[in-house]
Amino acid sequence: MSTVTRSASASPCMALNGIIDASLFPLKSTSDVVNLFRRALTSAIEPDLTLLSIVVGYIELSLTTGEAAQAAQAAQAALGGSNEVIMGNSVPFPVVTHELIAGLYKKFQTILSVVDKPKPHRQATREIIKKVSDVIWNSLIRSSYKDRAHLQNLYSYLSGNKLDCFGVALATTAGCQLLGYRDVRLAISEDHAWVVFGQKHVESIEVTWHGKGSEDKRGQDISAGIESGSWLYLGGLAVICERGMEVAAICVALNISLSANSDCVEVAELQQQLLWLLYDLGHLKRYPMALGLLGELEEINRTHRSITCEQLFREAIESSRNYYHNHHVYPHIFQGNYYNRLLKYREAFAAWANAADVIRLYTYQCRDDEEIYKELLDIANELIPYVMKTESSGHSARSILRDAEVFANLLRFYDGICQWEEDSLTPILHIGWAKPLVTNITKFDYDIRSQVVIKLPEDVEAEQAAALEAKKKATAAATAAATAAALEASLHAEGNNNNNNTVVKKDEKSKSELPTTLADLTAACGEKILNPDFLLQGGGQPFADQKQQAVADQTTSSELSHNNNNHINNNTSSSNNAEKEATTISNNGNNEANSNSNSNSNNNEQQQQQQQQQQHKEAKVEEISQVELASSKQPAVVDDYDPFEIMLKRPVITLYSQKMKGLKDLLLAEKLNTHAISLQVTAQSVASRKVRGSGTDSRQPATISATITAIASTEGASIGGSATSAASTDSFAPTRPKRTRRE
Known part of the structure; x- marks a missing residue:
């Protein structure tokens, strides 16, 4: 392949015509890779997704699946357990040569040569995008590789014909860019990816599959998923990427896992520096998942002097609220799990309740919502019971079990999940959910439970009418x-x-x-x-x-x-x-x-x-x-206004789900009827259909007056045998902080 060497200071680092600037190669360190990305993001020519994905993909696979990585895993096993940390194990940084990258780049061009290039100023059509995705889909190896880690980059595709669902969406977007279709953009939800196109990017098309099934959705419009109320499509409020945000998606897709219990420090460091570069250039402002991941990396290894991980988690929540009408769940889960790791249980309960307030906007879809279901199940059946067990020992006055607001947030958390279950064809709250719920409620004494003011939607409507x-x-x-x-x-x-x-x-x-x-x-x-x-x-x-x-x-x-x-x-x-x-x-x-x-x-x-x-x-x-x-x-004063109630700052919540509304009297009873509570929670949902729109749900979730000073990251214990580890899933959600790290 012919190459042209240009001055590194006078020209962009690459051109979208197969001619790559050889002066920037070889890449021998993390700083070299960061400089390559900086040149791509600041030059007059838009970033070449194909080139950048090949580069970071080669580095990721070399450090996590190569011979050096296998030696590191063997050394970890010799230390006798996943809780040990390998110290002083240095893996040499792989040298990225111009010949390697240019050869793979040329191969991708050859694969796409069967697709016609656009005429000048011509936009992509559904047929063109479907044809690009067909070319990529038909060249994949049909095996279980799509459920493994490190398959979200073009290096994995061009060197082994392996991609997961996000990798196919990225490859389709990069292929359309390489052909010259500039209006094709990547769309990302919290567990899925597709493509939007057209002058205003309002048309959409599926280009991959989702989950563990082999059936694909290619060529379909995503409207059906939005109308079904599925969390997978975020109610039509997914992240629509510009080129800089697509580069951020490539960096977020980097998988730093060596195994289920350990990370590769070199890949984590590269990912962290690339995300800071994108942050400084303003490409993460509308990308809550990327902000959350950067917060996790900073929590493990702080590198920025002025911005803390708490500030990054806060920005992730604000991004979701400002640009996506608070329809993203993971930022709140980041917050709750982060506070839980810091033993700030009051703040953790409030954040988990906020996550449930978001999930209540959707209707549970069994297969599509598997990942978020496992996250919420983990919180309900693992994290909260552990906190309750820890706080019940000693039972001091400072315990969260003496805080009525914590009890209110616990109810709000379950109310959101119950409303998520309503109108679903598959129930959520089986006996496995009910037992921990009943146990958690019984931890609160009557004098604490009775302080919570529980209202129903009809009460709120009457107050609003009076006001x-x-x-x-x-x-x-x-x-x-x-x-x-x-x-x-x-x-x-x-x-x-x-x-x-x-x-x-x-x-x-x-x-x-x-x-x-x-x-x-x-x-x-x-x-x-x-x-x-x-x-x-x-x-x-x-x-x-x-x-x-x-x-x-x-x-x-x-x-x-x-x-x-x-x-x-x-x-x-x-x-x-x-x-x-x-x-x-x-x-x-x-x-x-x-x-x-x-x-x-x-x-x-x-x-x-x-x-x-x-x-x-x-x-x-x-x-x-x-x-x-x-x-x-001033707000109107209702008939039941009690100044003494305000003086005590009694928490007030509104229960929206049918199941939790039926529990109102039982929850505030002096003596809890645990059997009745369990039956009510596991009963079949009979709620009326939710009214949905392109923006927010017609019923706004209740909120508790609480001061929250930070936003959190995703962390939690695995959910028994049903949990899928971050190193063996096709989800491109940020991986949780691992229990061991190689340094």
């Missing part, structure tokens, strides 16, 4: 207050244009009987302060309390009398509005008769006093208006 009605009333009251303020301001501006006698007449009118007609009420709004009780409830006087008005008038009269050297005995208990009005008018008349200069001075002082009173009224009306507007924004 809406209260908001409407508050809005109407605020509108009335604002209207009154506007009327008073208008009348005040009109009054300023009149003489002092007009002001006095206005005071006379204000002391008259309260208006009863709508016209009088409207006119008096400019003179009186509206009574909030009258506006909100319709009772009492239309205007402010008369005693307050009497005190204000008395103060004004006293000040005027003092300024005019007229000492009048003001007895507030016996005086009334009429007497004070007459006194005010008489004093003004006497002042006017005594001296013209004194009259002018008194008029000015009186006008200032009136203006101050008017400004006070305006400020008071504005204050009332602001209070009403603020009250309209």
Whole structure:
């Protein structure tokens, strides 16, 4: 194969025409590989998926399945057990030569030569993509290799014709790119992969199979899977990759396993550095699974100074919430298992409950949901019982068994699983689930269980209706207050244009009987302060309390009398509005008769006093208006509101599943009827069909008020004989941290 050597500083590292830059080879270290990826991701030409997958695939298989890896496994076995860690065993980094990569690249081009290349600016069609996947599918070895590890890269395909389901999807995407179809993109859920195409990437096509069966789905649209409510397709909210994210998928697919109990440190280090490169370039922002995997690697071996694994787990959750409407389950499982490893059991229970809140959005499909089923079964039957057993010893006041919120999160966890089971053709909660559930519930005393406030959806709907009605009333009251303020301001501006006698007449009118007609009420709004009780409830006087008005008038009269050297005995208990009005008018008349200069001075002082009173009224009306507007924004207070409950911070949850709603009284009973609880949990589900959409479920999961400061990684014990180890599964979900590592 002919090659062209270019300057490494003046050209991209490769071109999508089979001509590979030989100046970057050989690759002799992890840093060389990272530099190759950096050049591919930052050059003007889009990254070549074929080249990058061949490179990392060769390194992965050389270090995990080659002679050096076999020698390392033999040495580990000689140490006598999977719990031992091999120290100081250095595996030489494989040298990646230009001839090796160019030869395999050429081979892939030859395989795809039967597919027509596109005309200029032509987009891919379903038939073209199906033909590419047919070529790859028909060249695979028909054997059990698809259930083994290290089969997710193009090196495995080109050197041994072996691929798992994700490998086929990746090979199809890379093949379409190599042919020149730029609109074909890889789509990834948490346990499956397919292809999207078209100008807006809205068309989809299956190009592989899923699970352990041999039947393929190639050529089908994924709409049927979305409509079935299967977790496998994430409700249509899977990760749709750009080229940089497809490179991230290649890195996530790296399998660092040497065996079921040990990892290859060299491959883990390469994967960690490549993911940090992609993180810094912004390609992991919309990829929750990659963020979670990077968090796991940092948990085992921290390499970044400023970003911790907890921050990465938090970003994984935020990515799922911001870009995928919180439809991804694994980020929450990452969080719960991570906290569990740190012995932060309260946070772990909250995170596991959040994972169940996501899974409730789907309907259980037996074969498609096998991987997530095993994860949740592991949590329910292995991790939680172990925590309960640990915490029950000693039973201190700081134990989670004395925390009502932990009990509420436990109920929320099982409520999500029960709702996941509803409408499924296959039941989930058999007796193997029921026994640990009953045992876990009995660990909590009645005084702790009784603190949890359990509500049903119909209760929530009634509260929401009451809150809406209260908001409407508050809005109407605020509108009335604002209207009154506007009327008073208008009348005040009109009054300023009149003489002092007009002001006095206005005071006379204000002391008259309260208006009863709508016209009088409207006119008096400019003179009186509206009574909030009258506006909100319709009772009492239309205007402010008369005693307050009497005190204000008395103060004004006293000040005027003092300024005019007229000492009048003001007895507030016996005086009334009429007497004070007459006194005010008489004093003004006497002042006017005594001296013209004194009259002018008194008029000015009186006008200032009136203006101050008017400004006070305006400020008071504005204050009332602001209070009403603020009250309209506050949540409505329901009839059963208990301040003591808020003081104790009693956890409140809403149970949505039919099974858990039936357990409400049993869970809060002083003496638990374990037999009745077990029967209810294992009963056949009779729930109505869930309403699903392209975004979120119509019923939003309940949440518990809890402060969560970190996001977690996936870890858990194996589920007896039914669990499949990370080294022997075709799932491309991130592997859990292994119990032993070779260093």
